[in-house]
Amino acid sequence: GNSVTQMEGPVTLSEEAFLTINCTYTATGYPSLFWYVQYPGEGLQLLLKATKADDKGSNKGFEATYRKETTSFHLEKGSVQVSDSAVYFCALKSEKLVFGKGTKLTVNP
Amino acid sequence: DVKVTQSSRYLVKRTGEKVFLECVQDMDHENMFWYRQDPGLGLRLIYFSYDVKMKEKGDIPEGYSVSREKKERFSLILESASTNQTSMYLCASSLPSTGTLGEQYFGPGTRLTVT
Numbered sequence: 001g002n003s004v005t006q007m008e009g010p011v012t013l014s015e016e017a018f019l020t021i022n023c024t025y026t027a028t029g030y031p032s033l034f035w036y037v038q039y040p041g042e043g044l045q046l047l048l049k050a051t052k053a054d055d056k057g058s059n060k061g062f063e064a065t066y067r068k069e070t071t072s073f074h075l076e077k078g079s080v081q082v083s084d085s086a087v088y089f090c091a092l093k094s095e096k097l098v099f100g101k102g103t104k105l106t107v108n109p
Numbered sequence: 110d111v112k113v114t115q116s117s118r119y120l121v122k123r124t125g126e127k128v129f130l131e132c133v134q135d136m137d138h139e140n141m142f143w144y145r146q147d148p149g150l151g152l153r154l155i156y157f158s159y160d161v162k163m164k165e166k167g168d169i170p171e172g173y174s175v176s177r178e179k180k181e182r183f184s185l186i187l188e189s190a191s192t193n194q195t196s197m198y199l200c201a202s203s204l205p206s207t208g209t210l211g212e213q214y215f216g217p218g219t220r221l222t223v224t
Binding site: 042043044046 | 113142149150151152154157167199201212213214215216217218
């Protein structure tokens with residue numbers, strides 16, 4: 001079946017550091033791929049998405065590229081801020097939305 | 110903006126009680142979902158609904174039921190709450206998949222504690 005594997009956290013970075021959160025998937029067909037973010041005490045919000053191979057999703061300085069050859073959708077940001085502290089979920093959608101287990105990011109000043 | 114609201118942010122119930130969690134969305138979405146979120150397990154789908162009075166089991170439906178009498182409202186019911194149902198419950202809604210990629214919009218969550 002479809003599944004998503006993302007790097008386990010927690011991840012702790014200093015402000016302005018480079019961020020990568022790895023995400024790989026297993027799916028039949030050509031799923032859409034998503035990154036969701038959950039800030040403390042809130043529900044999930046869509047951060048970015050990509051619908052086909054080589055698409056790049058971007059939002060709020062975050063980027064992820066749909067790599068079909070490596071079945072990956074890694075999240076990157078060049079310079080993180082304290083306000084980026086949250087839990088990040090990679091997800092794919094085929095028939096249903098399938099989530100990874102989440103990666104908690106803490107950014108220290 | 111899409112708004113999904115859940116009736117309570119925090120709830121404490123006793124073992125054996127019947128518990129209702131309510132979710133309302135204001136964007137006329139056809140699809141609605143209930144997930145539970147647990148540390149180390151991510152989000153797991155309990156039930157979903159593609160239309161009024163329609164429901165489908167998700168990955169972990171045991172111990173839960175749902176009700177969708179109106180398009181905007183989707184209720185999760187714990188028939189007899191147990192301590193292993195202590196969790197964060199998230200409701201979501203979306204247009205049909207042929208619309209905006211089936212992108213789901215989430216409520217703020219209800220943290221349920223069963224003692």
